[in-house]
Amino acid sequence: MLTFTQVWNALGPEIVLAIGGFVAMVYEFMVTGRAKQATPWIAVLSVLTAIPLAWSKLHAPLATYSIAVIAVDDFGTIFSLFILVSVLLVLLFAIASQARLKLAFEYAYLVLFATVGAMVICSALDLVTLYVGLELLSITTYVLVALHRKNVKSSEAGLKYLIIGSIASAIILYGLSFLYGVAGSTGLSRIATALQGGYGSEPGLVYLSIALILVGIFVKISAAPFHLWTADVYEGAPTPITAYLAVVSKGAVLGFLFRVIVWLFGAKLGEWFGLVGWIAIITMVIGNLGALSQRNIKRLLAYSSIGQAGYLLIPFSSLSSSTLASVMWQNLSSTVFYLFAYSFMTIGAFAVFSVVADASGSEDVHAFTGLSKRSPWLAGMMTLFLLSLSGLPLTAGFFGKFSIFLGALGAGQIWLGVVLFATSAIAFYYYFGIIRAMYGRTQEGDTPPVRSSPMQHVVVALCAIGTLWLGIFPGPVTDLLSNLHWFG
């Protein structure tokens, strides 16, 4: 029997979030009127409590806190930290947009529950735990997407996400079931033993299982050609939830990918990198070309986030080029660094977008026309986020791409690097469309004044600080990452 202390040691931050979620739920149910506005702050408080808890576990050896189904290693902890920081930003963003978006306060605890799922899939060591975490994340986000019950687009997006997400979950589950069938166990370590560092006695079934798991994951992180749902769902979801999907969901599922595939098939990855590399290339190309012709900024950012998924797959593909541990750590560092950078710049861009779209009632690029006159601060910040997304030096995006690029070249995958840069050059084109609109000529009558709350400025400023900090002084973060003992 596990003692509570053991469970607490392994799952402390998750437990804090879950308790916070229940408290928020009950509170929201009990009070009426203005008092409801405190609900999201309960969520913020529990995230703020969870962050130091997770932080305290960094550098702990695997055996210290782990239990049979949950590993407490630096890989899981750093992903948890990424998730927590991003969720904090998303929550603040949601609080800031609350007044205009009229979000139901349920989002506060739903986000917390989804986050528990997200953190679990990055540290689970058992197929069942993994799947439960994945479903907790997925089902909660289906609801979150459809949070605007009376808005047709939001409900439609929720339904679409539910259907496509369920297909993906089913595919993943099918893949996991083969693993169980071959190994006779759901524990990742047992399965790895049964596969004897290879594919075990039933290679055909194992191949099938890897393929199924990969497809399910590709759907969830919106890699091409499984990306079709992305633009519709991102467009329909309330903007803070879109940011959550783009950052937290995507990052956590990527963690899942690393956890399962590296843990089980680490030695055999070499056979798969070509496939993942091609998916990365297709994703980068389709995401960035698709964004070119979008007029709706939310759809544009959705396609851009497809492209970003392609960038994030590069380190995974590079992983497999070598069995050297240092190569693996380097690529993991790149992934996590880019995830942090991606979190700041994406949430920041969505936050500015949300203010601007509210002001003009339009999600079109025209909504940004003359923003530099109406709000030089927001225009400047948006420019920063867009430049970072396109990877200009002195921004977080540059260093993120730079280290991914180094990793790809180090793995001898020069073409991945070339496509990374070529598609970034394309990305400049559409990001510049927005920048030009902001600084370009204004037409009469289509420039409603921007009204923004102090809270919105706080979110934007936090994201900007993160973007610049990672761009100019990435040292502390890269130092931290290079000193991690990833899987033990």
Add this chain to the structure above:
Amino acid sequence: MANEAWLIPAIPLLVYVILLVAGRRISEPVVAGISVSAVLLAFLLAIAVLADVAVNGPTAPTTYAWLDFGAHSLTVGYEVTMLNALMLVVVTLVSALVLLFSRSYMKGDERFSRFYQYLNLFVFSMLGLVISPNLLQFYIFWELVGVCSYLLVGFWYYKPEAAAAAKKAFIVTRIGDVGLFIGIILLYIATGTFDFNGLYTAGGAAFSQVATLAYHGASVPFGMSSSGFITLTALLVFIGAVGKSAQFPLHVWLPDAMEGPTPVSALIHAATMVAAGVYLVARMQPLFAASPVASETVAVIGGITALLAASIGLTQRDIKRVIAYSTVSQLGYMMMALGVGAYTAGIFHLMTHAFFKALLFLTAGSVIHALDTQDLFSMGGLRKKMPITHIAFLAGALALAGVPPFAGFWSKDEILSAAFQSGHYVLYAMGLLAAFFTAFYIFRVYFLVFWGEAKGEKHAHEGGSAMVIPLLVLGALATLSGFLNTPFDPFVTRFLTYGHPLGIGIDPPASLPLILVSVIIALLGIWLAYSVYGRANRGAELAKRMGVLYTLSYNKFYIDEIYHYLIVTPIFTIARAIAFIDRFIIDGIVRMLGELGYTGGVTLKYANTGQVQTYGVLTLFGLVALVAIALGIGGVL
């Protein structure tokens, strides 16, 4: 003094910050006063640094650790070499004069202080680029000058042409930047360092040793041969220079960039930023020297650019565009010089060109300021009304045409004779033809603008002293700076090759017949311009006689159009195809289902389930394909 070289870029940065914070509250004269005096101070420091290295030789780089990436560590810092000491002086001098000129030119613009703010940021970035001790820092400043150029070309953003030109400039140069960046990374992988010095040490004697190129005990990456690898990286670096220095085939952005204010054209698009590509190739000289293929490519691209741009310049009607094509052409000469191994000739031409081309742009600015038009055929007879501008332009034109003893004569002649004496006869001939065109087109401008009858109602007159002083200083430099490096006393060559272990860049001695040929060619061009445009404008007659050649030149050989059809259109077609799938096929199915829904009652209330089905089906197709591939990998299928 060279150890305090960091002060030189720090000064304009400080002014930038001051203007950023307080710019709106300071009056125009103060903004301009602070900027000009600050950059003048930087210029004096640069002179002191130059004097220091002239006596004591180059300094070792001063570096600070920036960050560590696992095994990789990056540094920032500064370094003064002979080459960049000279660049510091040129950049600060031209910048100070252009900042002064802008005082009058931009007077009354509502964003006056913003303009100075951007210019100071640019000067900082350019100086930072010049003193970077490593390629990564160099690349960051390289991007920064690109951003400043974008901001300044699009300064009058309410003009749609200006906004489009700014974007075009940025994107076209980005194409080159991608090449440069890949080159930098490849070099890093092979040598384990970004430092210019380290590269050459790791590369051994001119990068010739396979063993020393290798890093961490591994051999050259990607299993390439050592020489192939050096050629590849040199060419990638050169692609970056092609973009920045507007070489064929990426030259198309520079003429469009003339939509920016004229002082910007003079500073960024003539004297400094566009020369950064030439500076880069010069800085990486050992790498290029190790690869004959790359050097030949540099020379040939330079030669083609010189001739092509000069021949386009013959027919343009916009005064700034003529000078812009002339800039492209002159940059081509510099590349050609570097390519044929005449390193000091290329740098010397960079320097003289910075002076006389900034002069030509500023005089053009003075003319545009007076007449409010850029159309050559609406100008005329300014010789009397603007005597100082006239004399200054004439000095610049003579320098550009290569008439002795003006500056351009010495430097261009050095390049041509180096091309000839290194056995590049075809390049020499191209350079000579381009020189003929050059003399013709610049004197075509001269005669059209300053001779003939005055046109238009407007009363033209000289600008204020802020506009005249820079013209006088640059006029003097355009006339005299050639004497810094004559065959009789090659001061610049001696300076640049101070203590150079490899003995690179010693140019062949001048030969009198070659000099005579150059002079005759230049005079012929001027004479032709005079006979066509000197007394009456007989340009139309000439155009008719040239027929299709005239049309080709006037339309810039249709290169923009070719790019549009070969590159822009296909990309947008693909993008539209993706949008088509997104919007049309999928939405089409939805709409069809929607139509059915209307007729069939509420059965298809959730019309979009059709859409999701499509997504689902496509997902399953993907699944089947991936499973097939997976089983293929496993050898089961």
